[in-house]
Amino acid sequence: MIRRSTPNRIVLRKPRTSQRQQGIALVTAILVVALAAIAATAILSSANIAIHRTANLQNSEYAWWYADGVESWIKSILERDLDENQTDSLQDAWAMPIDYLPIDNGAIRGRVVDLQGRFNLNNLATTDAETLKNLTTIMARLMEIAGVDDPSQAQALVSAIRDWIDVDIEPTGYNGAEDSEYLSMNPPYRTANRLMSDESELLAVRGVTKDIYFKLRPFLCAVPATDVTINVNTAAPELLTALSAQQRPELAEFVSQRAEKPAESPQALFDTGVFAANDPGAKLIGVSSSYFQSQVEVSVGTGHLSLYSSYIRPSGGIPAVYGRSTDTR
CATH class of the missing domain: 1.20.5 (Single alpha-helices involved in coiled-coils or other helix-helix interfaces)
Structure with missing residues (x-):
């Protein structure tokens, strides 16, 4: 232009x-x-992201194999302990915690808990009236010692637990609770009608609040048997007090000295006045254990694994794992 x-x-x-x-x-x-x-x-x-994901998966895999190795190691410790000791106490090799064990690019820590140092909820499946009466008394005393607001709920709690773990659908007395009670809840569900596999199942039982559960949890277990004794060499002082009909200075003295001088037999405890034959927990007194739980935490790089393993160690047999759960992050 x-x-x-x-x-x-x-x-x-x-x-x-x-x-x-x-x-x-x-x-x-x-x-x-x-x-x-x-x-x-x-x-x-x-x-x-793919590189980090692969690294995390690899670290988690390493952590799993380390935890599996520790589980096998604990089985060998429990087996050797059975050959060396007739009793189980807090001075045994299995009772020594691992606070820090260095490994490649990480560390391991863990401990073994004596499950027979706790009150077995599955014992409440007993059909013996006298035994059930004593277990109810122990539960009431334990609730009171643990600071549960209303320990008078013990009878109702025991009845509800029995209905949860028994095989029938008939409520246990006035305080029982079977399917008809749970199906009316929101959301509805049914009773297990089998032994508890973990003490956390207690939260599903009618009448058990989080407050009751968390206050009782340190003293409870759920091992797959209904006649499990309580190892007084490893049980918490609160539980030992619940087994007794009254406070005794002999019991306090025994607790203060049991790490160095564990009880060798139940009879020795009766002879020294630590317990009496009319105590509600007299028939539960034991000095050895067959059920244990390991709690192992493994960290490898950015991977972290917690392994919880439950062991049974039969008398004269080889320890075996009967339950396992993991937490990975």
């Missing part, structure tokens, strides 16, 4: 269409570069 600005000068101007095309081309180029940058960033981010 030609435009005459003066008689002696001619000015040439580019067409406006060409200017627009150049602007569009520039914007397009910028957009392409931006999209390429976004795509490159996404690819790098995805690759970085």
